[in-house]
Amino acid sequence: MIPLERLELSQDRLPDRWYNVAPDLPRAQDEMLDPATGEQASDDYLERLLPSALVAQDRSIERWIAIPEKVRDAYRAWRPTPLMRARALENYLDTPAEIYFKYEGGSPSGSHKLNSALAQAYFAKNQGIRRLVTDTGAGQWGSALALAGALAGIEVGVYMVRASYHQKPYRRHLMESFGARVEPSPGTGTEFGRKLLEQDPGHPGNEGTAVSEALEVVRADPDSRFSMGAFANHVLLHQTVVGLEAREQLDELCREPDYLIASVGCGSNMGGFALPWVPDKLSGAVNTQIIAAEPAACATLTKGTYRYDYPDAGGTGPMVRTYTLGHDFSPPPIHAGGLRYHGAAPLIGLLRHEGVLDAVAYQQVEVFEAARIAARLTGLLPAPETAHAIRAVFDVARRCREERRKATIVFCWSGRGDLDLGAYGRFNAGELRDVESFAEERAELARGLAS
């Protein structure tokens, strides 16, 4: 009956600076390349795509970047977020480890995504940009940006993966309720979308196609800029409020994390949560293992290669070096929420490549099994993304049991699963399958979209 102990952090301890890991990396990041020239991307090139403040943040080597007061005021509607101890989960796993999580599911948009969405909407508005255009898969990012756009008074256009647009209308209704304009990707409003639909009327779309369409629209309108929900340095920067708060909360408890665990699609949640510990880990001041949990069906960090690639299916965005499954990779229709992007954020890729971060991949049925257990023991329904982290926590906690080892496990509960109940319904009905058997399901999906 005691699901959770909640540790609050008072509002006066809301961080006033984001942490930029750039000066503390084991080596400098590789340059971003202009896809047309293969040369280093210029500021002019990038500022045509992104608000200029964000381009500056992407390239900054300042360790601390001030959070604008208006963004902090907006954060205060739900931040600082609580750190929870899940004793019932410890008991269930029969582990000597203590299990804590930073709970981002209580944000108005339901996930950590709002931390960056509000910042991006603020900087764009400040620059006089009329519209932000973005891509979204499951819709957590799109929902967050739609909400931030409504609060900041800036238009939002969203290219939503076509299969989700048609089969999961709830997040679309949410974005539209906040005033965003949502288009399916591929769709008929862009040249790239029309080309894909001509080739394959049943094309289900993916994050890569949605990024290509969003970029095409931005290039055609001088008053529009592209907005990213993950991937770019500035997004991970904005998310560091999560890790900075968690550090303060763990300090109050006199705990140091032995394990920091988060799910990774692109890595904004992982980065925001774990980056603040990187300098201490590199210096040896802490001995923390950082574990990224990803879906086996889109195993970017465990099956991808570290190389230059495009961020979008059309190959029109700036090239970066990171772990990638290839920009033309189209993941199977697993219920992994937003964890279905072909590439990792370059910062996450670099840390993985340098051995700072470990990665594990899970099949979706074992992920949902862990999620349902955690829901019943905590009272909180995890987003499918978060469920990947929970699955990894189960493994680590059980290892601690076997080794009779006390440890402090801290994970990021990145979002709530209220809008993923279709997937839970399929899981409850025994209809979810693992990735090997998807060929048939995929063909069925394509037939449905083409008809």
Added chain:
Amino acid sequence: MIPLERLELSQDRLPDRWYNVAPDLPRAQDEMLDPATGEQASDDYLERLLPSALVAQDRSIERWIAIPEKVRDAYRAWRPTPLMRARALENYLDTPAEIYFKYEGGSPSGSHKLNSALAQAYFAKNQGIRRLVTDTGAGQWGSALALAGALAGIEVGVYMVRASYHQKPYRRHLMESFGARVEPSPGTGTEFGRKLLEQDPGHPGNEGTAVSEALEVVRADPDSRFSMGAFANHVLLHQTVVGLEAREQLDELCREPDYLIASVGCGSNMGGFALPWVPDKLSGAVNTQIIAAEPAACATLTKGTYRYDYPDAGGTGPMVRTYTLGHDFSPPPIHAGGLRYHGAAPLIGLLRHEGVLDAVAYQQVEVFEAARIAARLTGLLPAPETAHAIRAVFDVARRCREERRKATIVFCWSGRGDLDLGAYGRFNAGELRDVESFAEERAELARGLAS
């Protein structure tokens, strides 16, 4: 960009007692009657239906009832809840009034309902009861009880209004994820359900039919008890944590409410929010107007009559005196969430009858219009129930503007609308209509369910 100012209450100020209004009522409550005999319902009769601790609470005349420590521990996962000031809404309404709301939408189940669900699950478990059986309409109550049952380790059976069971599967998936068994009402598992389906294979069900079926199941199983999401005194009692916290928060701000506004289906949200102010209102210590907002299509307090009636469609439950539209009333399929019950909680009925509480009724389109505006200005999507309260806030705030009158408006944001996005989708598409034109829609629904 500053949607909300959030006033927290520290965890050490979580109430340790519920407030029981019984000794402070303008007159004693009318007795509950056994439907078979027409005589006062005996303790034996009631304890066969409900956990005995709850029967005792229903009849208690103690002003304060201790919250068991385990229930308080469970509350601490999200309580005390914040009080918010909605300055952007004040600006939009151009009102000299200050607008505050108590935010219950951040509970794990998404609404205030969990306050009572946890208490009921605790008392039932404590008594060795194996299973709680309940009714649910839109599913907020069923979700809360399913979650509480999982945490307390007690089985939960839910009779869900058949139209919702089939057309809004998400809350069913949520309940099932927490381990509850969910049946449509009317269904084939009870005599009453079979009878209704024989008469009308397209019967969409309503809260009244679901209560009858739940009661039938409880009567057939000595280890089961009935669980109520609203209506009974004990439910309103458990919800008083909401109002008690809000009083402390307003005291800290040196504010006294001129208006307390909440939506009313049965009245657990209204009661829990406003009852703690009733003694001061009756004594004249405060001059607070208490306003109940209800749907015009199920206008219990504004169109019902004050008389004895049954709580269920089958007329098998204990009779109480309250405002009712008749136990055989079947509301049209409006999107008003849980506000579609034929009767008010007896405590709310009595206060309305004695003039302590005022009521207003709204059509659904104007309710959703207010909800969408509030969502864009606060960043929080209201549940349809809450949207009724918001609609009333708009009226009061505009009246203050016209009269150039400063005032403190406080309302209860009873739940979040994440699981009501189907209704928002219909509203956004211009498909929601007001109650006059429902006959056709109703027939269509019945045909769909019969096929």
